[in-house]
Amino acid sequence: MSTSMEPGRTRPNRRFRARGALVLAMAGLLAGAGATALSGSAQAAGTTLGAAAADKGRYFGTAVAAHHLGEAPYAATLDAEFNSVTPENEMKWDALESNRGSFSYGAADQIVDRARGRGMQVRGHTLVWHSQLPGWVGGLGASDLRSAMNNHITQVMQHYKGKIAAWDVVNEAFQDGSSGARRSSPFQDKLGNGFIEEAFRTARAADPAAKLCYNDYNTDGVNAKSNAVYAMVRDFRSRGVPIDCVGFQSHFNSASPVPGDYRANLQRFADLGVDVQITELDIEGSGASQATSYANVVNACLGVSRCTGITVWGVTDKYSWRASGTPLLFDGNYTKKPAYSAVLSALGGSGGGGGTASCTVSYSRTNDWSDRFNGSVTVTAGSTAITGWSVAVTVTAPQKVSATWNGTPSWDGSGNVMTMRPNGNGALAPGASTSFGFTVMKNGNNAAPALGSCSAS
Ligand code: G3I
Secondary structure (H helix, E strand, O other), X not given: OOOOOOOOOOHHHHHHHHHHHHHHHXXXXXXXOOXXXXXXXXXXXXXXXXXXXXXXXXXXXEEEOHHHOOOHHHHHHHHHHOOEEEEOOOOOHHHHOOEOOEOOOXXXXXXXXXXXXXXXXXXXXXXXEOOOOOHHHHOOOHHHHHHHHHHHHHHHHHHOOOOOOEEEEEEOOEOOOOOOOEOOOHHHHHHOOHHHHHHHHHHHHHOOOOEEEEEEOOOOOOOHHHHHHHHHHHHHHHHOOOOOEEEEOOEEEOOEOOOOOHHHHHHHHHOOOOEEEEEEEEEOOOHHHHHHHHHHHHHHHXXXXXXXXXEEOOXXXXXXXXXXXXXXXXXXXXXXXXXXXXXXXXXXXXXXXOOOOOEEEEEEEEEEOOOEEEEEEEEEEOOOOEOOEEEEXXXXXXXXXXXXXXXXXXXXXXXXXEEEEOOOOOOEOOOOEEEEEEEEEOOOOOXXXXXXXXXXX
C-alpha cells in the first residue's frame, strides 16, 4: 500500500471493487483453462459479507485474535467472509510495550501480515486507552507520561506505516452518563483535556496516510456522551486538529439496544466532515430478533454515505468477549446464523437464505369484551429478507373494524375487508416478525376474522 493516501479518501473500498472485477476476470480465465474452482481467498461478488459490502463501497471486517488463527475453521471463515481485520488485543499498549521502550510486535505482525497477504485491510486498535495499560505508565509523572505517550504512538505507527487503513488513536476517553465529562485515566488526570489533541497531532506526523479515528461505546445514539464527543470532533475540525473518522463500537444487548436514532447520529458526525465506522459490532440474542437488529445496523450504515465500513467484534460466538450472549454472526460451530443472512441480505448480497420473498401470518384474539374484541396478526418473513408485506383481514357483517394500530389499512367497498400494509418501513430480516392489531365491534356477532394469505415483496 502506498503511503500517500489522502485523509478522507476511501481508496481501500475502491481497491475491493477492483479486486471483485479482477476475481471475475480470473474466473473467466480459469474457466477457459478448464479450471473448476477459484483458489485462495477469491470471492464471487456479493455472496460473502466482504464482497457484498465492497459492492456497496464499504468494507466488512472482524476482530481477530492471533491465538485462534491456527484453528482451521476459524481461519477459513475469516478468509472467506471478511475483507478487513482489527487485532482484538494484540495492538494494545500492554501487548506492544509492556516494558518502557521495549516493543513486541510478534502477535500483531502475524495478524497484519496475514491479512495484507490476503488483500484485507487492517484497523489499528488502539494507541491511547485507559485499559490494558501496563502498570509503568500509570506511575509516570506528567512530563514523562507525555513523552511516553508520544513515543508509543510514534514507534507503533512508524512500525506499521503504510499498512494500517485507520487507527483508533484514542479510545473511550469519555465517561458514561449525563455529565459529558472526560473519563479519569493517567492521561486525563496528568495531562488534562489536551492529551487527545496531542495524541492526534503526534499520530498524523507518524503516519500521514493512516486515517485517525476517535473510538468509543455508548455513543451510538444521540445522548450526553455522544454529544460530548460530537463537541470535541466539531472543535477539532474547526481548529484543524487532525481527525478523519469516528468509531462507534456498537456493543448492543437488551439493556442497550440499537438506538432508534442510530443513523441520524452517524449522519450528524459525518456532517462534521469525518468518516464514521462501526468498529466493534456485536448484538446479544438469537434468531429473528437478533437478525433484525443486525439488519438495522447495516441499513443505518448504508444510509450514511460516509459510513465506510462495519467491523464485528469476533468471528464466532464461542470466542466472543460476551460468549454467553451469542452476539456474533457465526455460532460456535462456524454455522451461519439468521443474523448472518440478515446482514448479507441488507448488504444486497445473495445467498443469505436464497429463494423468493415470502411471509406467513398468524392471528390471535388479545382482548375480549361484551361489545368488541382486539385481534393481533403476526407477519413472519420466510428464509429471505423482505421489504414489504400485505395481508387481508375479513370481518363478518355486521361486525366493523373500529381501530387499527402498527399498520396502514385500506378497505374494500363493503368495509368488511381490510388490507393491512406496513406502517412505514416494512423490511423484515429472514425469519423476523412484526405484528399489527385492530379492534372489531361485534354488533352481535362474535366470529373470528378470516385471514388471507400473506403476500411479500
Ligand atoms: O491471554 C490471557 C491468558 O493468557 C490468560 O490466561 C487469561 C486469564 O484472564 O487472560 C487472557 O487475556 C485476556 C484477553 O482478553 C485475551 O483473551 C484478558 O484477561 C482480557 O481482559 C482481555 O479482554 C479483552 C478486553 O477488551 C480487555 O478490556 C477482550 O478480549 C476484548 O474483546 C475487549 O475488547 C474491547 C475493546 O478493546 C474496546 N472496546 C470494548 C471491547 C470489549 O470489552
